[in-house]
Amino acid sequence: MEINILEEFFNICDEKVFSCINCGVCSASCPISNFMEITPQKLIFFLINNKKEVLEKNTIWLCASCLNCQARCRKSIDFSKVADALRHIYLKERARKKLSLELEIDKIKREILIKSPQQLFIALQRKFAYY
Amino acid sequence: MKYLYYPGCTLKTTAKVFEDSIKEVSKILDISLVELNNWYCCQAIYTSLNDNPSLLLGAIRNLIETQKEDDKLVTACSACYNVLLRSQNTYFKDEKLRVRINAYLEEELKREIKIIHFFELLEEKIDVLNSLIKKRDYPPLAFYYGCLLTRPKGIALFSNDINPQRFENFFSQLGFLTIDFAFKTRCCGSYLTYTNEEIVKDCVDKIILSIKERVNNSCVILTTCPLCQFNLENYQKDYEVFYFTQFLLSLIKGE
Numbered sequence: 539m540e541i542n543i544l545e546e547f548f549n550i551c552d553e554k555v556f557s558c559i560n561c562g563v564c565s566a567s568c569p570i571s572n573f574m575e576i577t578p579q580k581l582i583f584f585l586i587n588n589k590k591e592v593l594e595k596n597t598i599w600l601c602a603s604c605l606n607c608q609a610r611c612r613k614s615i616d617f618s619k620v621a622d623a624l625r626h627i628y629l630k631e632r633a634r635k636k637l638s639l640e641l642e643i644d645k646i647k648r649e650i651l652i653k654s655p656q657q658l659f660i661a662l663q664r665k666f667a668y669y
Numbered sequence: 670m671k672y673l674y675y676p677g678c679t680l681k682t683t684a685k686v687f688e689d690s691i692k693e694v695s696k697i698l699d700i701s702l703v704e705l706n707n708w709y710c711c712q713a714i715y716t717s718l719n720d721n722p723s724l725l726l727g728a729i730r731n732l733i734e735t736q737k738e739d740d741k742l743v744t745a746c747s748a749c750y751n752v753l754l755r756s757q758n759t760y761f762k763d764e765k766l767r768v769r770i771n772a773y774l775e776e777e778l779k780r781e782i783k784i785i786h787f788f789e790l791l792e793e794k795i796d797v798l799n800s801l802i803k804k805r806d807y808p809p810l811a812f813y814y815g816c817l818l819t820r821p822k823g824i825a826l827f828s829n830d831i832n833p834q835r836f837e838n839f840f841s842q843l844g845f846l847t848i849d850f851a852f853k854t855r856c857c858g859s860y861l862t863y864t865n866e867e868i869v870k871d872c873v874d875k876i877i878l879s880i881k882e883r884v885n886n887s888c889v890i891l892t893t894c895p896l897c898q899f900n901l902e903n904y905q906k907d908y909e910v911f912y913f914t915q916f917l918l919s920l921i922k923g924e
């Protein structure tokens with residue numbers, strides 16, 4: 539079964555991605571965009587063109603939900619919600635195909651696990667959870 | 670004055686020093702913080718999927734517990750503050766979702782709870798604080814706000830998300846030198862610390878560079894957020910990083 543990414547997206551997210559004017563302000567203001575395979579603006583462009591590849595880009599995992607882009611976007615689009623929704627679609631897809639998840643807890647450095655705040659770890663778990 | 674207080678998980682564990690200092694400072698200032706009954710995790714991060722009411726339950730249940738006793742709730746962790754605020758905002762704005770959330774609840778949230786940051790209580794007590802402080806010869810203070818108290822725009826504690834000034838004003842009134850730096854609200858990298866350390870290093874580097882641009886020698890970084898505190902302390906060695914209440918307490922004690 540091929541999924542229709544736009545349809546899946548609008549099932550769980552209200553962000554008005556079609557009002558995006560492709561100005562790129564989100565990408566320019568994002569503190570993490572230089573690590574992303576495609577920038578937030580490009581990802582939204584791919585998404586509204588119904589390109590399923592958006593699920594394969596590291597962009598959706600690197601977005602730290604800092605809302606810097608949302609505060610700058612003149613269309614008030616909250617990219618963190620877009621990333622949230624796409625992660626969720628990705629995880630559900632994988633679960634449906636019975637593939638394991640990519641987060642390997644063993645790969646996290648022990649010293650960080652021990653010292654880091656609870657809140658941070660729960661946030662990480664939430665990021666890799668689907669419902 | 671008596672307030673209901675929501676500590677959150679982190680202040681009970683890895684950020685214990687933060688809670689200890691909050692308790693001590695409130696005792697000194699005659700603010701009585703009463704821990705909320707049956708509180709539990711706020712769910713750590715606000716998640717926005719609109720098809721799943723369970724994502725907001727943690728926060729809303731805490732607010733329901735609050736409404737049994739008061740219409741105000743004090744918290745100090747930036748993450749808890751952000752999650753409680755945004756969850757409540759969604760609850761009252763999104764009627765469809767509210768109906769679905771209520772289906773899980775024994776009791777509805779009847780009215781908006783005023784969510785107060787501990788810093789706001791200190792602002793009211795600034796004169797008393799001023800008279801208590803014993804030590805003022807400190808290097809300049811760089812207040813790192815981070816994301817969670819400054820965004821989303823419109824509902825966040827600080828209305829200016831680029832160059833907020835409330836902490837600077839507060840500490841200048843107490844007689845300290847504060848510095849403005851460009852990246853005081855830029856993300857510290859948050860939970861990427863587990864999966865992409867290089868990114869957090871990069872974020873922290875840039876924050877520190879923007880501080881360095883503005884100070885000659887030393888400075889002290891202050892924060893209200895256990896996440897920021899962890900990342901800033903872990904990925905740079907140039908400056909010390911304290912919770913603002915921890916710092917205030919040391920001033921009162923003259924240490």
Ligand code: SF4
Nearest residue numbers: 558559561562564611
């Ligand atoms: S800032 Fe807003 S309008 Fe501009 S490209 Fe990004 S999402 Fe689109």
Ligand code: SF4
Nearest residue numbers: 568601602604605607
């Ligand atoms: S919310 Fe995500 S995409 Fe937007 S600025 Fe922050 S990290 Fe970048």
